[in-house]
Amino acid sequence: xxxxxxxxxxxxxxxxxxxxxxxxxxxxxxxxxxxxxxxxxxxxxxxxxxxxxxxxxxxxxxxxxxxxxxxxxxxxxxxxxxxxxxxxxxxxxxxxxxxxxxxxxxxxxxxxxxxxxxxxxxxxxxxxxxxxxxxxxxxxxxxxxxxxxxxxxxxxxxxxxxxxxxxxxxxxxxxxxxxxxxxxxxxxxxxx
Numbered sequence: 499x500x501x502x503x504x505x506x507x508x509x510x511x512x513x514x515x516x517x518x519x520x521x522x523x524x525x526x527x528x529x530x531x532x533x534x535x536x537x538x539x540x541x542x543x544x545x546x547x548x549x550x551x552x553x554x555x556x557x558x559x560x561x562x563x564x565x566x567x568x569x570x571x572x573x574x575x576x577x578x579x580x581x582x583x584x585x586x587x588x589x590x591x592x593x594x595x596x597x598x599x600x601x602x603x604x605x606x607x608x609x610x611x612x613x614x615x616x617x618x619x620x621x622x623x624x625x626x627x628x629x630x631x632x633x634x635x636x637x638x639x640x641x642x643x644x645x646x647x648x649x650x651x652x653x654x655x656x657x658x659x660x661x662x663x664x665x666x667x668x669x670x671x672x673x674x675x676x677x678x679x680x681x682x683x684x685x686x687x688x689x690x
Contacts, residue, residue, distance in 0.1 A: 517655055518662060524635045525663070532630045534671065536614050537567065540585035544605075546572035547589035548597050550657045555589050558664040564682040565671055572601060582610040590615070591634075591656035593622020602627060616660055634659045 537543060543562060547555040555571065562569040570577040572586070580586060586605045590598045593615060605611040606627055615628040618635065625631045634656065672682070 513655075514658060517659055520635055521659055521663060524633075526633065529630070529632045530667070530670075533614055533632050534667070534674070536585050536612055536630045537562070537587075537671070540612065541568070541581065541583040542578070543567050543569040543585050543587060544572050544577070544580050544611075545569065545587045545589070546598060546601060548595045550653060551589040551591065551595075551660065554657055554661045554664065555587070557661060558587070558589075558668075561665070561668040561682075564685045565668065565675065565677060566685065580605050580609055580611050585612045585614060587614045588616070588624060588628075589660055590622075590624055591618045591653045591660075593617040593619040593624035595624075599623050616663070618656055632663070634663055 543559075545555040545559045545562075546552065559569045559571050586602060588598050588602050593599075602613055602615075602624055606613045606629075612630070613628045614630040614632070615622075615624045616632050616634060617625050618633065619625060620631065620633050625633075672678075
């Protein structure tokens with residue numbers, strides 16, 4: 499029997515919709531407020547993640563730049579030195595990604611930078627060393643749910659949830675700063 503084309507895609511969209519509803523119910527607004535305060539107080543902001551979480555970090559960095567923040571992506575050749583008055587924002591579903599944990603430890607313990615983690619694991623190494631933690635609930639790449647794994651493998655749900663959460667946070671920051679899309683357009687790249 500041939501499977502209906504698009505059935506898996508529609509199931510995936512249902513799962514993502516459920517994930518967003520779960521995020522709305524479970525998000526701790528005190529954590530969000532602490533995260534926004536850390537962003538507002540930072541002299542410079544650095545973002546990082548590994549793999550697809552790194553792509554989410556880059557997307558968030560772009561929007562922070564559009565909002566007027568002094569922001570950099572860890573690992574880029576033009577990224578300056580982080581300092582004590584700066585904020586490192588890390589994105590890791592497990593909170594145990596070796597490169598993210600090691601760089602975070604250096605920023606926090608050796609340099610004295612502020613550290614914020616976007617993660618699913620409140621008991622992770624990354625969460626425990628962070629000044630600010632935003633917990634995003636959902637399936638992580640280590641959980642084995644056969645149906646979910648067949649349509650959203652590995653860290654897909656965390657990565658999508660993090661992207662949606664951070665885009666929502668951009669809207670909140672736009673509102674806080676009383677910025678419009680036209681204000682953001684002034685900082686949008688023209689050399690593309």
